[in-house]
Amino acid sequence: MMPPAAPRAIWLLVRLRLLRLLNLGGSVYGRKPKAGKSRAATGGKRRGRWILPVVMALLMTVAFINMSRSILLNLHCELAPVTACADQAKSFEAQAVAATELAGAHFSAELMRGLTLHVTLLWLVSLLVPLGSRELAHTDWDLEWLVTLPLPRTTLLWARVLERTVTNATGMLMLWPACIVIAWYAGLRWWAVPAATLAALTLLAPSAMARTLVDTGLRLSMPPSQLRNLQAAISVAAMPLIYLTISLSLPGRGIALGWAAAFPAWTLWTPPGLVVQWLDGTPWSAALLAAEVLALLVAGVALLGRQLGQGVVASSTREAGRRQTAAAPPRVLPGTPLQRRELRLLARDRNFLVQSLLIPIIVIGSQLFFTGGLRDMTQLGSEPKLLASIAFGLGSYVLVLSAFQTINTEGQALWMLYTFPHTLERMLREKATLWAVLALAYPVAVYVAGIATGARVDGHLLLTMAQVALGIPIFALIAVALGVWACDPLAQEVHTRVRPTYIYLYMMLASLYGYGLYTDAWPHRLAVVVLLAALALALWQKARDELPFLLDPTAAPPRQVAAADGMMAAVAFFAVQAIAFFALHDGAGPPALSDMTMAFAIAGAITYALARLVYWRAGTAGVPRLSQGGTLPALGWGIACALPAIAAGLAWMQGLRQAGVAVPVIADGHIGWLIALASIAAPLFEEFIFRGLIFNGLRRSLRLLPALAASAAVFAVIHPPLAMLPVFVLGVCTGLAFERSKGLLAAIVTHALYNGAMLAVQL
Template identity: 80%
Template structure:
């Protein structure tokens, strides 16, 4: 057999790496197995997994594009010698002025230097983030088996640099939107796509070459223990660079803007500076100069790599065992279960994991607040309770994303051993979640202590924020462990490929929503955020527990069953569609019209009901709620009986509000009582009971006892209603849940809900 040519060998190796990464990523589209290859009682893995990665990838690209635009416009307003941005009081007005000025003229020299620093920081982050990954300290080095192929060593090195160029997802995500935005405002408009892509690949090629030089030299000269320490140091150094770049989007003379203003002019002739000049409509010879510099870096790097590997790719001492630590005896006296003490022992031994999980969150939050100017001194923590609570929760939640979410991943290939223990895997994961929640709580405790020492007043407002943060830690520990069941692939052969970043982004979005609850002044919104996040944690944990017995099965997934997570997703879709439908129907000023409200409610409810039933029908789900179970008379009787206490509490509450002089928001009835009755006594009971009792309560009953399930589903049902009606609606949710429990069908809670709403309407009219 004739060995392949150099170019063909490079293509084969790069294609192999791309296919391998595609398979490790979970396969955006899972092929349907051939008949007889999977168990009939279970579904296939990967069902619907292509939706979330695509959505999150689009969201992240949009977010980086928006941030790049804000950075460019802010640099223009702050650095350009003559600009009208400063005369605008609002940020969006200043950006509009900057857009008009950039359209009419080319970039100023000051803006060019600032953008060069911006791109250089992103380029350096694209080098350090992959270099600080677990691949550096991994005991197996793929170059050791690649050199056994019948291919020249130079060809292998070119293939390695090329595949690292095209698979650097972090660098592509940061650099491509930035280059695209620069090219757009540089006058290229839609023609900027091709030049931005070529410029990004040129920068990533240089980054990949330097990364290959660094990790090759380090592997050949340092033992594994020092490599792990160095990897931890590199991962720590990469975080401030990213937040230094983000701070360029904040108006005002901050630290980063001062550095951008003083950035030297000679950097315009480096690859990042040449990229800026080319995308700003520079002369064609600038692109040739950029290509010449990148080619020179690549060929010089290949020559150095050849020299590094002249004596082979296996260095002496790379397989020696790590040094023993003296923490085992100390950890025996710590409280907790044996499993939790084992986690602490492993955490103390793994310095890289220790730094990433416990130190990097402090560096990330501190860098973000320092470079953006959100925190100038410690006294500001004492004067702003919301900022104090936000910093406390941010630190704790970031610790959890680097620790609790990695719970399954840290077990790796040894996860099968946990199945042999005399406890369920769910119980052991709960113990780990409790451990990480306790460790994460230490950070908010320290932050609040520093804030109080800095002058924060210990009043009811601060105590409420402290309680909200304290509740959030165990809630998000459970969310992180649950998401980690889907985010981590224990069957992946490489540790760095076992985590799906989609679920990390999802966790961060949920944490941002909880952070919004810390900043809002409305107590009802705070309560709603806490209740919804707690209910979501229970729902996700139930869904993850169904997945646990199938983690080590490469093909099969758990059978489809109704779960509380389905109900939470249906509730979100229901209210989102209702808002969209009402916005399309209602175009007049004043109070909302009843026909529009009723029609939007019916449209959203019908769409959600049809979609949920379609999904359950296609997947053959078990436990789908039915309308009637048993006799009609008994069902109606239970529905009416459960409505009586709810109506009584509602009437007492309404009388109390009137006695206290509380004004009840009015709805434009205009004599259309029929629409009001149709909305409150027909549409609302029909669709809301399907979601909140048929899906959420019915799903919770698989995991919880009756009273906790009643309370959780009723709390979720209450917080999505106006604050004045939360208490009676909570009672209605409990009564409707009792009706569903007794009637075993949706008709009984529908009757309860309809009678309650009808009684409230009759009293108000």
């Protein structure tokens, strides 16, 4: 049989890589294979994980497009010789003026140079991020078996460059949105999408060639130990470039705009500059761009041929590259035996050490330096919010690079943890505690520096310090719990052992906690802390259910009601309620009580129906019932638990009246709607979510008092600030009624009697 021609061979190798990535994606996110003649594979765990990746991919694409738009408009305002942007006081108004000025006009020479810098930085990121991946330090190298194919070496090299061009997801995510925005404002409008795709792929081709040249030369000349150190250095170098690019979107701040203004004109003749010129409508630039890229690829393939002239296996690539020295006596380290083991492993793995403890400093420092967020150290002492955000940002970033990897770092040796004389849950708690302590060192250092530079130690500073100190263990628990779901230590491919969408979810939750540090409203601060602490408990419960089945690719934990179900149901309830209200409200005048009641009832009914449908289809155990053990006992428990709640509510109202605080009641002349909302709809649907799902789920993992306190706290923070304390007592009483009667009826009665009593007193 004759070997295929060069074009077909290249196509087959690229297709093989794409199918391999598609199969890996299917194994990661639970994609079912198509039916065929081959035998059925062993069924895997059924997890609907495709929703989160799709949502996160869309959100990231929108975010990058928005950032690229801000960069282009800001560059125009800052660099264009003639512009009216300076007359606008606010940045969004200046961007609106810039968009109007760019409509139907070619880019100025100054803007072209600034955009060339922007695209060049993105191109460098598209090169360094894949080059700094774990694949560089991986012992196995697929080129070693590819050269055994009956194909010329040149054909294999062209296939390698092409496959790395079309599979560079990081590069496409960086370059494609930027090219879309440039083409859109250059006047291409909806033709911007195909033009940007072609432009991004054109730039990714020399990036793939440079990556192949570098990693091939490194593998043939350096041992694995040095490759791991170099990979850590490359990953560190890529971070400042990302924040340097982001700083271009900030008007009048950072040093990147100065670089953009001084960027030399000859860079317009490089591939990034030619891409900008081509998208701006310069026709001859496309031919010159194609010629440059082709020349670079041909020269690169020729150089690769020289690199591989002596074969693909160097004498040093399989060696440790270190001299054997006498073992030093082990140091006495603090903590439990498992925590001491983690510290020793961290000290030996330089790559993990750099990524866990050094990269957070590089990331936060680059963000502050290039964006101008921190002009000098004295600013730390004058801005407590900046101090808190830096402190928590460093700590949370340490956790995402360390605690999040707790399961992943065990690798194929995960099974050994099951042989230890402790439960896996306890060992993960010990690891989470260790990483929380290490991560807390960064906020402590930041606050020490802030106080040394003049920060005034007052109640506000102490409050933010406590909030940061509380957030680190909360996010250590969240990171370890999400890591159980996000990591697959049994995966053969290193880059598939972590599902990146869960990292993005973690970062979104961390940004929500950051909002709680920046807001001045204490109810919002309290709500953020309580909700994320409850979410940490809920995620930990789900992770604990999963732990006994980590080593089995086919088994999954039995379906049970979990606290995470209640958190998701609460989010769905408020989202549907907002949609229903906007659909019912005509937008004229204040909101009507009837619209609020109908929206509440519609959202509650839809949430209840969906939850019961999901539980029925999944065969979930522990679904809350209305009554269990008789109606009369349930009514008795409901009335008995309502009395202390009503007493606490009346005492609180009396205290407010003594303090001169008025508690408004929005009746709007429709007492019936208010009674229906407070005494019928609210008890029915809120008790199903907060007692039937959240408290009932927490009860599987916690004792009675902690479960009562946690569920009541979540219930309280969703109410107005003046009502938080009595509502917390109500949450404890309704939870106790549910616990004693084992049904929702008692909790509903307690809730309805409390609301009715409070409403009667107020009216």
